[in-house]
Amino acid sequence: MSRSRNADILDFMKYAIQFDQVEKSFGSLQVLKGISGYVAAGEVLSIIGSSGCGKSTLLRCLNRLEVIDRGQIMIDSLEISRSNLTNHELKQVRSRIGMVFQQFNLFPHLSVLDNLTLAPQQVLKISRKESAERARYYLQEVGLGDKVDVYPEQLSGGQRQRVAIARSLCMEPQAMLFDEPTSALDPELVGEVLTVMHRLAERGMTMVVVTHEIQFAREVANRVMFLDQGRVVEEGAAREVLTQPKSDRLNTFLSRMRQAQMA
Numbered sequence: 649m650s651r652s653r654n655a656d657i658l659d660f661m662k663y664a665i666q667f668d669q670v671e672k673s674f675g676s677l678q679v680l681k682g683i684s685g686y687v688a689a690g691e692v693l694s695i696i697g698s699s700g701c702g703k704s705t706l707l708r709c710l711n712r713l714e715v716i717d718r719g720q721i722m723i724d725s726l727e728i729s730r731s732n733l734t735n736h737e738l739k740q741v742r743s744r745i746g747m748v749f750q751q752f753n754l755f756p757h758l759s760v761l762d763n764l765t766l767a768p769q770q771v772l773k774i775s776r777k778e779s780a781e782r783a784r785y786y787l788q789e790v791g792l793g794d795k796v797d798v799y800p801e802q803l804s805g806g807q808r809q810r811v812a813i814a815r816s817l818c819m820e821p822q823a824m825l826f827d828e829p830t831s832a833l834d835p836e837l838v839g840e841v842l843t844v845m846h847r848l849a850e851r852g853m854t855m856v857v858v859t860h861e862i863q864f865a866r867e868v869a870n871r872v873m874f875l876d877q878g879r880v881v882e883e884g885a886a887r888e889v890l891t892q893p894k895s896d897r898l899n900t901f902l903s904r905m906r907q908a909q910m911a
Contacts, residue, residue: 663686663687663688663689663722664687664688664689664691664723664724664822664823664854665686665687665710665721665722665723665823665854665856666685666686666687666721666722667683667684667685667686667706667709667710667719667720667721667722668684668719668720668721669682669683669684669718669719669720670682670683670684670706670709670716670718670719670720670721670729671683671716671717671718671719672702672705672706672709672714672716672717673717678878679702679705679878680702680705680706680709680716680878681702681877681878681879682719682879683702683706683719683875683878683879683880684719684880685873685880685883687823687854687855687856688854689822689854690852690853690854691854691855691870691871692849692854692855692856692857692868692869692870692871693855693856693857693869693870693871693872693873694857694858694859694864694865694868694869694871694872694873694886695707695856695857695858695859695872695873695874695875696858696859696860696862696865696872696873696874696875696901697874697875697876697901698876698901701875701876701877701878702875702877702878703828703858703875704827704828704858706858706875707747707825707827707856707858708827709721710723710745710825710856711741711742711745711747711825712728712729712733712738712741712742713747715729716729723741723744723745723823724744724822726740726741728741739771742771743771743772743819743821744821744822744823745821745822745823745824745825746816746817746819746821746823746824746825747816747824747825747827748809748812748813748816748824748825748826748827748829749812749827749829750827750828750829750831750832751832752800752805752808752809752811752812752832753812754800754808754811754812754815755800756799756800756801757799758799759796759797759798759799760783760787760792760795760796760797760798760799760800760803760811761780761783761784761796761797763800763811763815764779764782764783764786764787764811764814764815764818765779765780765782765783765818767815767818767819768782768818768819771819772819779818782818782820783796783814783818784796786814786817786818787811787814789814789817789844789847790810790811790813790814790817790844791810791840791844792807792810792811792814795807795811804837805832805833805834805837806833806834806837806838806840806841807840809829809830809832809833809841810840810841810844812829813829813841813844813845813848822854823853823854823855823856824848824853824854824855824856825855825856825857826845826855826856826857826858826859827858828858828859828860829841829845829857829859830842830859830861831860838861842861842864845857845864845868846864846867846868849868857869860905862890862902862905862906865886865890866886866887866890866891868886869886870885870886871883871884871885871886871889872884872885872886872889872890874889874893874895874897874898874901876897876898876901881895881897881898882894882895882898890902
């Protein structure tokens with residue numbers, strides 16, 4: 649192994665998550681075109697950009713819900729982009745990284761408590777008693793301690809998304825990925841979900857957040873990455889990137905976002 653390859657590995661190990669020259673295509677459509685970046689432990693990275701720019705695909709690659717075509721992805725010291733990744737290693741990755749989707753993905757036939765205890769029992773092999781204690785604790789953390797025995801259809805969209813966040817927290821992950829967690833919510837319900845995420849950030853949770861909530865990104869994220877047509881156009885400190893964009897493309901995007909919010 650060359651010295652340069654050793655140096656690359658040492659650089660990877662400095663971060664909770666790092667990705668280098670990631671490419672991903674679906675058929676003839678190349679969605680990710682050599683994207684590189686990192687997330688330090690305890691940091692919040694917000695990924696922004698227009699629909700179809702590759703944000704959600706990148707997020708799914710970080711949890712190996714999608715397998716990349718080229719490049720490298722490291723979670724701590726584990727390279728999850730390897731073709732020979734074992735099922736055991738994949739389970740390790742999934743237990744380390746929580747994922748919160750746009751559409752909640754709760755089991756409608758299970759109570760809130762059962763939705764939260766299922767994965768800890770099956771994946772982490774902890775007892776029902778311990779998993780139930782975790783579930784009750786994290787439901788309190790997201791402000792839903794009184795919803796243990798109800799079913800998802802009895803909850804508002806914002807409540808369901810907070811349950812989904814609590815479900816991820818029950819795995820006690822080292823990092824969490826959020827894929828536009830407020831995009832499916834009515835505007836008046838967005839704030840309750842963002843408040844929970846803000847609290848997680850304050851407590852030092854490592855987070856990657858794909859979002860259209862520019863104010864949230866400016867106030868909560870440490871860094872912002874702006875994607876356009878599968879490439880990184882700008883990346884840097886959140887307040888600097890979002891208040892003093894250097895590229896015409898980001899400036900146009902932010903202007904359109906402001907206009908949409910005022911409409």
